[in-house]
Amino acid sequence: MEAVHGFTPPHNPKCSCKTCFSNRLDLEYQNKRLQAYEQTTSIEYIRATFERPFRAAVDHCADLKKASESTNVHRKRYADLYKGMCSILQKMMKSQEVNINNFLDVQETINHEPHILRKLLEQENMEVITHFKMQHWLSQRWEASFADYFSLVRWLILCLAWFFPPMFSVFGAFELDFAKALRVRWNSHLSSHFCFFILLLLRLFWDERGTSLRAARFNDTFVVELTLGLFVMSHLIILMVRLSHRGIKSFMKDWWNWVEMCIVINGINFFVASSNIALQNQNALPMNVNRRHIPSTDHVYMCEFSLSLMILLMVVRFAYFVQMTYRFGRLIVAVSQCAKEYLRSLLVLFIFFMGYAFAIYGVLHPFATKPEDRRHDLTKNNGFQVYTDDFLDTAANLYWNLLSLVDEGYGQIHAGFTGPNQTPVQPFLSILFSKFLMVSFYVFIVVALLNVILTLMIMQAESYKTMGDENWAFARTRIIIDYFNYEMAAPPPFTCIILLLTTIRMITTLVKRILRTRKMRFKN
Incomplete structure (x- = not known):
């Protein structure tokens, strides 16, 4: 048995000691989580999510390649960047052996493209695709x-x-x-x-x-x-x-x-x-x-x-x-x-806080926690979700921005991108309990x-x-x-x-x- 996410496997699959039994339960639990994660990160999901921004990135790299050829400056580096983008796009569209971490790294690179390209121009003999992650870490x-x-x-x-x-x-x-x-x-x-x-x-x-x-x-x-x-x-x-x-x-x-x-x-x-x-x-x-x-x-x-x-x-x-x-x-x-x-x-304060709690938890919250109804386009606003549909979306956007003034942990999405206008995927009861802690x-x-x-x-x-x-x-x-x-x-x-x-x-x-x-x- 192989270790998953750092959990050590049991010494013997038939051993019934307390340590091995606990490790076996942890391993089964992690395997179930890994299976559920693989279902959500299938090739269809990746294609539906990353096809448009990757095609836009390829077109942008092609423009950079043409500009570098016309000016004869840094031709090889922009050509390598274009080649790497095209190869990853071909893997995404044809091959089934796709690692989602590669797409996340390149998507982060697209979001921070001016900063990354400036660092690429300052260094010699760098392989672009393999060093995307290190460059992104430095910028962070x-x-x-x-x-x-x-x-x-x-x-x-x-x-x-x-x-x-x-x-x-x-x-x-x-x-x-x-x-x-x-x-x-x-x-x-x-x-x-x-x-x-x-x-x-x-x-x-x-x-x-x-x-x-x-x-x-x-x-x-x-x-x-x-x-x-x-x-x-x-x-x-x-x-x-x-x-x-x-x-x-x-x-x-x-x-x-x-x-x-x-x-x-x-x-x-x-x-x-x-x-x-x-x-x-x-x-x-x-x-x-x-x-x-x-x-x-x-x-x-x-x-x-x-x-x-x-x-x-x-x-x-x-x-x-x-x-x-x-x-x-x-x-x-x-x-x-x-x-x-x-x-x-004290009565005035109680009315203020109860009105605040009712307005936020009961009125705005059901409209603010529907990420499945807000299909965002990653090519707009650097890949972040922006509500522009109707008045309720504007109210939800204002709600999460005001809440992030106090608790910066909110406003994050589980796909790997963070921004002030995003809605966390959490149940209503858990979010209500967390707001109760914030009211404290x-x-x-x-x-x-x-x-x-x-x-x-x-x-x-x-x-x-x-x-x-x-x-x-x-x-x-x-x-x-x-x-x-x-x-x-x-x-x-x-x-x-x-x-x-x-x-x-x-x-x-x-x-x-x-x-x-x-x-x-x-x-x-």
Whole structure:
């Protein structure tokens, strides 16, 4: 018995030991998978899939051959390229001994033709067909090294779009002028949307092949790491501002500052540990393994523990706020008003996320996962699937592009080509479960933003406490209304609705005021 895909055969076919029995089962399973794979990669399938692009490649090579003969430059190399293409096309049309890897290599070469031909012209005595794979690997490594830096910039823009509004709200809380604070908040809304749409444009139009957007190091868990890091940084800024306002002695006397410093130090520790674990696991992988789909168990545990730590911090901070209201105001009024605003914000977030889940999973998803109905032409757009049929195809295309902003593993097809506009072949239930995991990442970000909002409320409560306001329990309602900005915890696409409603409300208020003044003038 021969080994299939690296599985060792049993020592003896009749042996019944545990190792041989396990190897025998693995071998049978791999043989079944190999048979199913051979059925899908038959000569008819290859002909139907690769005939048109290969004929186009042969015609293009013939044009290159004629151009080289007319100019008498690199005649032999273009002739070898034309000869190799013709021989592979003849094998595909006549012979039954066809290896699909050869066609995939040459198809990748066609997609990266200018880069490959430029490298072919720089080297001497190269056999074109045998070195296609090595040249393609070199081009991929060059693009991956550039994609690492571009992906870092892309994630920074994404986090800037997420964290501009809450950070502006924190710094705007120190302003006594409410109009100025609201103006800063409005500008932060616009800046977050500007960053988000710039990011979307870069994602869609950076490279038609989509390879420069596929980074090897920055996966979906990097969002969680960066969220935790920005959460820790925001609390460090708050602690530094509090230290500068109060002084060292009063800062050290407050027990809550010690608790928050311990939590921030632990957050830094877990952030560094999870990043190191992720980098070690990714660097240990071989070169031909897709690193985006190899999650680290320790890394997941670290992120879950950090999330539980942030939720605990939010609960303790809420209890501290209630304790302050009990000491400096009426308990029933303070707790009821605070709980009302807090639950209202959570309800708004719940409606946002449930609407998002229903719109994506129930409406767009059935139309986005029908690759058999989207027969794409490999001669157009460098071999990538582009939806141009109707409105539903456009919506599906936008859906997968938006989803690939968060998880770059989506948008891949199993035939060997990757691109931003392709649909993965996955069942509905498995894709729903994976989207549920992605929503958990959103929950992680929302919890971090709610922590920042609670910190803002506590800082305002402490400022009222130091001023010695007797009616603090009633003045606290103004704090929550003016600064409890639950809208900022929603993702940037959903805050578009809030911006639109706010603009409509402002316009209607202005129109009502104008009509009221005209009516009063008419009466007078």
